[in-house]
Amino acid sequence: MEEAGRASFIKIEEFLLATPQEAMRDLAAVRFRDDVLRRVKESRVNGLILDLSGIDVVDSFMGRTIGEITNSAALLGVKVVVIGLRPEVAITMVEMGVSIGQVHPFLNLDLALKFLRDQRSR
Amino acid sequence: MSEEELLDVEIKEDFDIVKARARARAVAATLGFELVDQTRIATAVSEIARNALVHGGGGKMTLRAINRKKGLEIVIVDKGPGIPDINQAVKDGYSTAGGLGLGLGGAKRLMDELRIESSSVGTKVTMRKWLLGELRR
Numbered sequence: 604m605e606e607a608g609r610a611s612f613i614k615i616e617e618f619l620l621a622t623p624q625e626a627m628r629d630l631a632a633v634r635f636r637d638d639v640l641r642r643v644k645e646s647r648v649n650g651l652i653l654d655l656s657g658i659d660v661v662d663s664f665m666g667r668t669i670g671e672i673t674n675s676a677a678l679l680g681v682k683v684v685v686i687g688l689r690p691e692v693a694i695t696m697v698e699m700g701v702s703i704g705q706v707h708p709f710l711n712l713d714l715a716l717k718f719l720r721d722q723r724s725r
Numbered sequence: 726m727s728e729e730e731l732l733d734v735e736i737k738e739d740f741d742i743v744k745a746r747a748r749a750r751a752v753a754a755t756l757g758f759e760l761v762d763q764t765r766i767a768t769a770v771s772e773i774a775r776n777a778l779v780h781g782g783g784g785k786m787t788l789r790a791i792n793r794k795k796g797l798e799i800v801i802v803d804k805g806p807g808i809p810d811i812n813q814a815v816k817d818g819y820s821t822a823g824g825l826g827l828g829l830g831g832a833k834r835l836m837d838e839l840r841i842e843s844s845s846v847g848t849k850v851t852m853r854k855w856l857l858g859e860l861r862r
Contacts, residue, residue, distance in 0.1 A: 626747070629775070630761040660746055660764065661773040672782050691764040699768065699831035700817060 610635050612642055616630060618650040618719055620712070624657045632668045640673050643679055649720040651676045652712065656687030666701035673704040682722050683707070685717045732788040736774050736801070745801075746770045752788050753797055757856055766797065766854055769832035769839075773801045773850045776828055781805030781848055783786045794836075796855040808843040816843075 615619045621639045628644065640698040643651055653672065655661075673683045684707045696703075730754060734745045746767040770786065779785035781803025789798040794820045810815045815829045833839040838853040 654779075659750075660767050660771055662768050662775070663831060664775060665753050666772075680767050691761045694761055695764050695768045695835065698765070700834075701831070722754050 608697055610638070612639075614646060614648065614719055615652070615716065616720075617723065618716070619646055620650055620654060621654045622653055622654040622657060625666070625676050626657075626659055629664055632665055636668050636672050636675075640679065643681055646661040647680060649723055652706050652719070653683065653685045653706075654687045654712070655685060655692070656689065658692065659689065659691050661696050661699055661701060661703075663699065666696065666699075666703055670702065670704035675708040677705065678691040682719055684718060686712055686715045688711070694696065727862060734786045734788075735783075736777050736786060736803075737774075737783045739778065740777065742771055742774045745774045749786070749799060751798075752790070753854070756790055756795075756797055758797070758854070762854060765835040766799070768837040769852055770799060772828040772832040773799075773852065776829070776850075777801050777803035777805070777848070780808075791853070794855060795857075796853055799852045800849065801852075802847060802849045804847040806843065807845050807848055811841050811843060 609625060610621065610623045619642060621642070623635055627635060633657065639651070639653075653669070655669070658665070673685070676683045686709050687702065707718060709718060727798070731750065734748050735741060736745055749770040750763045750767040753766045761817045774784075774786060782805050784801055784803030787800045789800070791798055811814065815828045815833060831858045832852065837855050838851075842849045
């Protein structure tokens with residue numbers, strides 16, 4: 604059964620890994636968005652890794668909220684990558700026409716970290 | 726779940742959207758829908774249930790297994806002011822709530838059938854998904 608929406612935040616090197624751990628009600632999604640952006644600002648990271656592996660439905664509301672996170676974080680000056688998107692969720696997003704902003708998607712954390720390290724050393 | 730058995734979920738607050746789509750997904754899984762179809766169904770329910778909450782002031786979802794043709798029927802009703810122009814409402818990019826405007830049109834693409842009946846006393850959205858629907862399209 605889906606619950607109210609917990610999330611975890613871990614700092615890896617100079618990057619922030621943000622992971623919603625279960626389906627989020629609308630209010631929780633908005634709170635998560637604000638929380639991520641506040642932590643990006645406060646922790647002075649170079650990059651944000653958004654792990655969406657715990658999300659089983661991205662509808663238009665969730666899509667817009669994720670887009671607000673990725674676009675706003677980019678405006679704050681950090682590189683944003685998305686990992687862990689479930690294949691069935693990706694298919695649904697494509698069919699719906701939901702876009703989550705200008706973001707670099709990666710299959711997993713290793714590839715995302717490689718990209719972010721490479722960006723930093725440029 | 727026989728054809729006569731109905732399963733209702735009240736939609737009164739935003740958490741009920743999560744409940745409604747989780748319930749629809751669980752029933753879809755029981756009926757034999759694969760993961761992608763379960764996700765399409767859950768996502769469409771999420772959109773329509775949110776419409777019922779935001780525009781209709783809340784409502785109710787009813788799930789029904791269709792035995793003869795093997796599928797799932799989802800009916801979501803609200804007692805809101807209705808949709809003035811349904812053709813406009815299913816167009817992508819049309820939004821009155823400040824969203825992406827993909828809700829109704831998106832749900833329609835995810836399901837095999839989507840019918841909207843709307844008047845000044847409420848809206849009824851009937852959606853159907855057939856087992857193996859993807860292979861028939």
